[in-house]
Amino acid sequence: MKYSPIKNYINGKFTDALGDRKMDLVSPIDGNALSTVPMSSYKDLDDAVKAAKKAFETWSRIPIKERVQVFFKYKTLLEKNIQSLAELCSEENGKTIGESLAEIEKCIELTEFATSLPQLVSGEVLEVSRGVECRTEHVPLGVVASIVPFNFPSMVPNWTIPNAIALGNCMIIKPSEKVPLSCGKLAELLKEAGLPDGVFNIVHGDVEVVEAICDHPGIQAVSFVGSTRVAKIVYQRCAQNLKRCLALGGAKNHLMVLPDAKADMTAQNVAASMSGCAGQRCMAASAMVGVGNVDHIIDKICEEARKIIPGKNLGAVINKESQEKIEKYITEAEQQGARILVDGRNTKVAGKEKGTYVGPTVIDQVTPDMAVAKEEIFGPVISIMRTQTVDEALAIENANPYGNAASVFTQNGGMARYIIDHASAGMIGVNVGVPVPREPFSFGGWNESKFGVGDITGKSSIEFWTKLKKSTTKWNPEAGINWMS
């Protein structure tokens, strides 16, 4: 076991969970044992809520310009520790070190945004009638929770930590039980940056803790990022408890490739989008619709895919179960008549035989009714469908229940604009394979890729992590004059 058993982090201290239930943690890279993760209970969560509630009394009263000083320091610490954070991220998640470094760079950008919140969060004030002033203020909610998935062990936590805390809330995070190590390191850095004890807490676990978070009366708001199946459960359970919730779900992102697209650039973007982070990105290209004759581009996509070497510039998928599920999708598509142009099944990396790898896979002649066309595969696989017109391509894109991202590859500006207007997704790319909006633009999909109002990052997150106080004041009141006068 490389690391000592993982602990919760409550009130500034790493503490053992109360129960005995735990899970083994192994690295997807080579199957080596890393640690054990505790499966916490309602009582563990309750301890964290009590600590956070106490910390909120002080933290929420500190002016925001002072609160963000912690995040200026935290940003510097992320920069200083980028290599060790990236190594930990790769070890527990399986992604390449380059991908992990990019993930930490994104954490730095997210933190930079949080330091700008004092400039963005000011309310409004207006003299609404003689001597009468109305004012709005963004007020923190209290104790909030963030439930996160396995695919970005540091970045998704940092979608919520800096903004929610800088805005005056105290947070409990529930990391994915598949990648629990990175959050512990983030807690250490936040403490080193000067964050008071109790403002940030970690409770590890699985369904039991998630249900406790949804039910606990001391938690005011819950953000969730993960699969659509669980996003629905969490959103509905929070609503039942009359709790504010923003739940981001899964994705099936369509790339529409037009015959006039620049072939080399398109092929590189498609291959990078479908295989980056081993396809385990909610922004990954998962389905491609070739409009008209794009055979020359598909040939180049295959060439690019063959340059991607598992264990070198392609990481592992999270575990055996995921590896088997991805391979099953490929086999089923083959049995249904699709053509496997590049086959990533049965991939082994020398010296890392227990690692869980799937090579890049390009599937052509997919029809819209096949599972590989409709469902989230979450592996380095692209399913290619063909249409004669852009409208047919859009009909396929619109019919999928998700709506995270869509992209078009073309040199025709009018056609690109038409696709921006008609694709049913929250984030659209033009000649961009992974159209993640960078700060200060917010991140969030549509349809079954997101439940709740607003987005999780950027300015939009201010509305989620605060409530609006409206005050109406009149000084020097005079008798006999109506305040509305």
Ligand code: NAD
């Ligand atoms: P997941 O839904 O299995 O798990 C997410 C979180 O929910 C974890 O913390 C997990 O412990 C918890 N959980 C799992 N099953 C649960 C249940 N039955 N009840 C309550 N809680 C439960 O997701 P994952 O496999 O960790 O992550 C991959 C998924 O996340 C993909 O679908 C991906 O598209 C999605 N994702 C979406 C976004 C986005 O921005 N929309 C970003 C990243 C990942």
